[in-house]
Amino acid sequence: MTARRAYPSEISDARWALIAPTLLAWQKTRLDRRPTGEPARTDVREVFNAILYVNRTGIAWKYLPHDFPPHTTVYYYYAAWRDEGLLAQLNVDLTDLARVKAGRDAQPTAAVVDTQSVKTSTNPPTATQGTDAAKKIVGRKRSVVTDTLGLLLAVIVMAASATENTAGIQALEQVKATHPTVTKTWVDAGFKTKFVEHAATLGIDAEVVPRNTNVRGFHVVKRRWVVERTLGWLMLHRRLVRDYETLPASSEAMIHIAMIDNVSRRITEESTPTWRGTY
Known part of the structure; x- marks a missing residue:
């Protein structure tokens, strides 16, 4: 993760520990297909932070701050995770963990x-x-x-x-x-x-x-x-x-992202910041 001032929407180390295995495994699978064996150039955590920023603030992809990866790169990852069902599955996995933490069956x-x-x-x-x-x-x-x-x-x-x-x-x-x-x-x-x-x-x-x-x-x-x-x-x-x-599938993916944000905070017992009192 690059050294820069964090945005309020960004994921904490504790929450990233819950999400990282899924996203990094996906990235590794993609890298293993490369005949050159070239290492990853993109920080997946920074990509996910950028997606959370879009989801939380409501901006268009092109308006992502320049200290995130390029918006075309962020959207590429987002679209791939959407189309491959990764965001939906991540939400299912985190929901199971949150239920267990609350004393319920998974x-x-x-x-x-x-x-x-x-x-x-x-x-x-x-x-x-x-x-x-x-x-x-x-x-x-x-x-x-x-x-x-x-x-x-x-x-x-x-x-x-x-x-x-x-x-x-x-x-x-x-x-x-x-x-x-x-x-x-x-x-x-x-x-x-x-x-x-x-x-x-x-x-x-x-x-x-x-x-x-x-x-x-x-x-x-x-x-x-x-x-x-x-x-x-x-x-x-x-x-x-x-x-x-544009696509209903993207609408569903944005809801999954919002709930991944919410549920991961539940598991790590972090509060969800609101817009009230932030100005």
Whole structure:
């Protein structure tokens, strides 16, 4: 790691110790394919710090500070890790560690599902966007599945016009593939019979938890508050406040990066800095 002044988004030595084996193993595999045997020229930790900087601040890749590796290099690594599923797998591995640290089994048995519609920028092609008529948002819909601690188990990004059933079913199938032990899930009233029936075919009992109609305004809803808090965590990362990504896969990768940041801090017991009081 080069000697320079650190940015608030950067990863600590303790957190890097959790992430380094995966990323360095990936880099070594790439280097072993080189017929010249040439050593690595890029510091993977600096690349990951740059990705965290983009994720946290919301800047475009071209606006990366010059003391990071070139933005083309950083994006190359990011795109490779995205396409090869490395970021998603890293999130799964860290989630298992965080659950064990919290005194839970590594594999969850219950999940909470929710969706979030966000506006898009001018980058995404119109074919990947849609209109959420209920929320009056033109953009994309994130279907997020967490465990009962609020840790990410799966995420699917689709056009905002997709129904909760369509988005939720795909996310639930992803959960079952990576966490076959899940047998229970809670959802809001936007998920209909089709979702519940499909969950049953996967061996998952889906329980719809409606809001209390006798209470006006905000109130905590049983189980559902967990995933809603996770969506709040994601909003600390400015790249996720609006969907800037050309590919839905990049949108999903940015969510995985945000949760890798969050979960690694949980494991090492480091606090997450907020924007409040930093100026």
